[in-house]
Amino acid sequence: MQDDFSGMEELYRDFILDHYRNPRNAGTLEGADATYEDNNPLCGDRIRMDLKLRDGVIEDIKFKGRGCAISQASASLLTEVVKGKTVAEAARIGKEDVLENLGIQISAARLKCALLGLKVLKEALSLAAPDL
Amino acid sequence: MKVASKPASVSQSLTPHDVARIRANFPILGERPHGKPLVFLDSAASSQKPVQVIEAMDDYYRRYHANIHRGIYHISELATEAYEEARSKVARFIGSPCAAECIFVRNATEGLNLVAYAWGRQHVGRGDVILLTEMEHHSNLVPWQILAQEREATLRFVPITKDGQLDLRSLDRLLAGAKIFAFTAVSNTLGTINPVTELAARAKSAGAVSVVDACQAVPRMPVDVTQWQCDFMAFSSHKMLGPTGIGVLWGRKELLDSMPPFLTGGGMINVVEYERSTYADVPARFEAGTPAIAEAVGLGAAVDYLQGIGMERVHNYEHELAQIALDKLGALSNVTIYGPGIEHRTGVISLTVGDIHAHDLASILDRLGICVRAGHHCNQPLMEKLGVPATTRASFYIYNTPEEIDLLVRGIEEAKRIFKIA
């Protein structure tokens, strides 16, 4: 059975499980400059992000969600990456960056899970800084 | 539905030899996803197809395809005959006294929309009640929501008990003022078998029409509309060995006769003038446009196949598999199974494993060639009620074996190991 799962151990690396069980920047922000929530209707994954900006910099970010390990770990990682970055820098983050950050092979069926956090972040950014 | 609670005796069920012979009829079971034998445990979403169905459709396209009810040439007559013969087979299969009561639609969803539109808009007015249950599939919920909004009618829901059965204690109160009582015969998420005959009778005494979502019932147990005494019933071909693209709305003839058309155009008319038309009789009135002819032929072949086995045996075998699965899965630590005990359920089992999300579990099982459904199963409000974002659902059918349940158990154990759960 062991070798049957070689691909699976890769997908569910310890740090993924860690982010899933101990999400970073978890929660909501009082007086956020922007809040956005979205879900993946096929599987019910849900993510909300709150942003606080100061002088074009993401001063604070929190997320709240439920769903699979991939979607939640991906969102958690993303909040770590963008905290302290300028809005312009954060806006440049693309799908490839997210997948590279995750560092695991994501099958087509799970891509939506992995990218839900990014979608929510982008929407929140465009609410917070509409001119960008 | 009485049969549901009868204990399965061996002779009334399928032997391993029967199942081996059945399996040989399903070409897809020879596939090897990720290099592993295909273990298909998602028949509640859509069943696989035997060669008998595939070949019937192939034969139709090769030898006698033509539009029906139009051509006066030979192969058009053959096609028309085959289409109508399929209707008669379906009628006999569900105990309908009259083939014209079976309307071919695209799927159960379209059948339920047809009732909501054609019957609902004629009869439901302001303040009327539409009664549903808390375990309805979105297909038996959304059409009624729209009707209720349009007509300023009120939706009510029969609640479910903790173990996923309908709580009928307040049924009479809920039915007061109801024009429609729409409910599922078998829950696609919890596997619960509902007492259709009783529910239909109580709807009738309250003056409501009963609409039965029989999507999960017709494939897996004997269904007889004259025993159920319901008013409408809908199901899909693709869950009962037949092709996609066709389903059946059954309705009592007097009701269907009194209903205006749903979709309109060719095939459903009687006399057409530039300004007005009169409509054809039932069932043609509800079959506008060129129908799914090959699919009807395939559905007819699926009905033949199931009848060849016998629905009592289909049901009993599935019940046996459900029992084995409940015993084996129930013995695993950190596994939660939703829904009622074996006496009230069929071979549809929803579960969660520790804090492993259903998608992660399904991905891991997929690597073993095991196909299960993960998500909300088109039952979002029910999931909220159960307090879980998603479950993993395994569903069994005539081609599944006890050995496949063992594989499922091993897969779940592996998932627990990967997620570091005891």
Ligand SMILES: Cc1ncc(COP(=O)(O)O)c(C=O)c1O
């Ligand atoms: C109980 C129930 N009702 C309705 C449906 C809808 O069936 P279809 O998508 O074939 O219209 C399904 C299928 O998922 C079901 O399980």
